[in-house]
Amino acid sequence: MANVLPHSFFTEFDIVLFKAGKHFRLYNKLGSHITTLEGVGGVYFAVWAPSAKAVSVVGNFNNWDAGTHQLMVRWDSSGIWEGFIPHITQGEIYKYKIEAHNGAVTEKADPFARYCEHPPKTASVVWQADYSWKDQEWMHTRANYNALDKPYSVYEVHLGSWKRNADNSFLSYKQLATDLVAYVKKMGFTHVEFMPIMEYPYDPSWGYQLTGYFAPTSRFGAPEEFKELVDALHAAGIGVILDWVPSHFPEDAHGLGYFDGSHLYEHPDRRKGYHPDWKSLIFNYGRNEVRAFLISNAVFWLDQYHIDGLRVDAVASMLYLDYSREEGEWEPNMYGNNEHLEAMSFIREMNAEVYASFEGIQTIAEESTAFTGVSKPVHLGGLGFGMKWMMGWMHDTLEYFKKEPIYRRHHQNDLTFSMTYAFTENFMLPFSHDEVVYGKQSLIYRMPGDEWQRFANLRLLFGYMFTHPGANLIFMGGEFGQTAEWNFQQSLDWHLTQYDFHSGIQKLIQDLNKLYKKEPALYQKQFSPEGFEWIEWNDADNSVLSYIRKGNTKEERVIIIGNFTPVPREKYKLGVPNNTTLKLLFNSDDKAYGGSGIGKKTAKPSVKGWHGRPNSVELNLPPLGILVYKQ
Numbered sequence: 001m002a003n004v005l006p007h008s009f010f011t012e013f014d015i016v017l018f019k020a021g022k023h024f025r026l027y028n029k030l031g032s033h034i035t036t037l038e039g040v041g042g043v044y045f046a047v048w049a050p051s052a053k054a055v056s057v058v059g060n061f062n063n064w065d066a067g068t069h070q071l072m073v074r075w076d077s078s079g080i081w082e083g084f085i086p087h088i089t090q091g092e093i094y095k096y097k098i099e100a101h102n103g104a105v106t107e108k109a110d111p112f113a114r115y116c117e118h119p120p121k122t123a124s125v126v127w128q129a130d131y132s133w134k135d136q137e138w139m140h141t142r143a144n145y146n147a148l149d150k151p152y153s154v155y156e157v158h159l160g161s162w163k164r165n166a167d168n169s170f171l172s173y174k175q176l177a178t179d180l181v182a183y184v185k186k187m188g189f190t191h192v193e194f195m196p197i198m199e200y201p202y203d204p205s206w207g208y209q210l211t212g213y214f215a216p217t218s219r220f221g222a223p224e225e226f227k228e229l230v231d232a233l234h235a236a237g238i239g240v241i242l243d244w245v246p247s248h249f250p251e252d253a254h255g256l257g258y259f260d261g262s263h264l265y266e267h268p269d270r271r272k273g274y275h276p277d278w279k280s281l282i283f284n285y286g287r288n289e290v291r292a293f294l295i296s297n298a299v300f301w302l303d304q305y306h307i308d309g310l311r312v313d314a315v316a317s318m319l320y321l322d323y324s325r326e327e328g329e330w331e332p333n334m335y336g337n338n339e340h341l342e343a344m345s346f347i348r349e350m351n352a353e354v355y356a357s358f359e360g361i362q363t364i365a366e367e368s369t370a371f372t373g374v375s376k377p378v379h380l381g382g383l384g385f386g387m388k389w390m391m392g393w394m395h396d397t398l399e400y401f402k403k404e405p406i407y408r409r410h411h412q413n414d415l416t417f418s419m420t421y422a423f424t425e426n427f428m429l430p431f432s433h434d435e436v437v438y439g440k441q442s443l444i445y446r447m448p449g450d451e452w453q454r455f456a457n458l459r460l461l462f463g464y465m466f467t468h469p470g471a472n473l474i475f476m477g478g479e480f481g482q483t484a485e486w487n488f489q490q491s492l493d494w495h496l497t498q499y500d501f502h503s504g505i506q507k508l509i510q511d512l513n514k515l516y517k518k519e520p521a522l523y524q525k526q527f528s529p530e531g532f533e534w535i536e537w538n539d540a541d542n543s544v545l546s547y548i549r550k551g552n553t554k555e556e557r558v559i560i561i562g563n564f565t566p567v568p569r570e571k572y573k574l575g576v577p578n579n580t581t582l583k584l585l586f587n588s589d590d591k592a593y594g595g596s597g598i599g600k601k602t603a604k605p606s607v608k609g610w611h612g613r614p615n616s617v618e619l620n621l622p623p624l625g626i627l628v629y630k631q
Helices: 011-019 136-141 173-187 223-235 288-305 315-319 341-357 391-401 405-420 449-467 493-500 502-516
Strands: 030-036 040-048 051-060 081-086 094-098 105-108 151-159 190-193 212-216 239-244 309-314 362-365 388-391 427-429 470-477 532-539 544-549 558-563 568-578 580-587 616-620 623-629
Touching: 011 288, 011 616, 030 081, 030 288, 030 623, 051 081, 051 493, 151 173, 151 502, 173 502, 173 558, 190 449, 212 223, 212 288, 223 239, 223 532, 239 288, 288 309, 288 341, 315 341, 388 493, 391 405, 391 427, 391 449, 405 532, 405 544, 427 568, 449 470, 449 502, 493 502, 502 580, 532 568, 544 568, 558 568
Parallel strands: 151 190, 151 470, 190 239, 239 309, 309 362, 362 388, 388 427, 427 470
Antiparallel strands: 030 040, 040 081, 051 094, 094 105, 532 544, 544 558, 558 623, 568 616, 580 623
């Protein structure tokens, strides 16, 4: 015992907050912290383990001997064990050896570790990232870039497979700070979204089974090097969104499960504490200290890593007690229904805290059901997210596009239906990693027809996506028409960009991002019904859709018309709001993208009305093409 000195970072008020589930900066208190005590350098350790009979810190510095450095339990029934170990410092690896009252002995990584050993090794690393941020201007002004009435075009990235070195090794955070940042800027995306970068043991989980919630994965470098990557993105004017997984965690022996010999982090009832789909454990959202752990984790990334948004994974699995469960495998709540009240309460509290504490951030829900109020503020009874993924739109749109054009006239509703609910939430339109794995094929190979038609369909799909109300997200590889399904074990097929059709898709995405950022009508009211108006939604015989997107002034209106068949439509008559000349802003059939080049650069409307409008214009509609005009 004498090898550990009494020391604490906790005040009595900290403990009151912790027990009440209201301490949202726990990372400043729990975990390992390099400090000095009475002039001697060392490390303060603190861990929550209320069912423990004894807790020791073990590592190379004591030959992994549990008897050398035993922590002391606090007197206040908080269940926190703590103490100061002199003469150890940055880079020491360690774990907690925990002996429970029931005789169970576990050896655990630190839940609050800032750095972890490179998997498959599992120890925590004492680490204090020494980094001077250079993004003050971005942080002061990011609300101007990250608001709901600003362009929001997201490039979703898996860091381990975006690009690799010639020997198939990972690019480091430092390499990504050069290569990835330059590419995202060149392509014109406003944000990147990283699939989970918190430490995870198993590569095939893609990061969705976490063991180190407070540690950027060591696969790509040290914590301060990840900060460099974030800083470089901010310097380029690009926002950073992290995937965050508060829905479940793996059963790995060194992880959070059965942490102190008891069900500490997971719900003790398997009907609420075990996820049958992912063979993982579910957090006990009704336990105050667990809520404080999770909310502290959300705050940590926004605070310590200057992250601009959190995309919360698998929200639907949190909201419903019967998610992926048969009858008899779940228990109704106190009102007799299937809503997980504790999880909903946790989500609301998390969103309220991060929006109150960090100006200009967003949270985004991956939520696949018709649950109402996901992106409604907490004070109005909603869950409090800034946006929600529009899974229904994604599914219906891909179902439509995979059909041979000859049959599309019978399925026009697949495209138009989204507008019946488009403004019930703040929707982000996602073509994510989930759509290009598990035998679903790449986006390009889900398109029908010969090679020309496949690429024309993909250009049309992206043109339709960028002009549909809402923000948007594209998974890496989609922006150049990657042909293979995504494989997390290797680089994207960058060699494809030497071919015209693929480089044409890349150029198209660049131009769509430019258009989206340049035209206020495409973003100012992207979540409001005032920003959208049909011209003609019912021309199923020609498989043509036309609509208007509107900004804050009439001058900012843009007119969009899409032909979803390979048959060009000459002199197609379209009703327009007035008789001023139409100027072509974008044509997905442009020769620069690999198209045929059909589409008038300008068109002068006549005074003859059409589609219930006072004027009309005749346009040549390209095959499998979408046109964007401005009056």
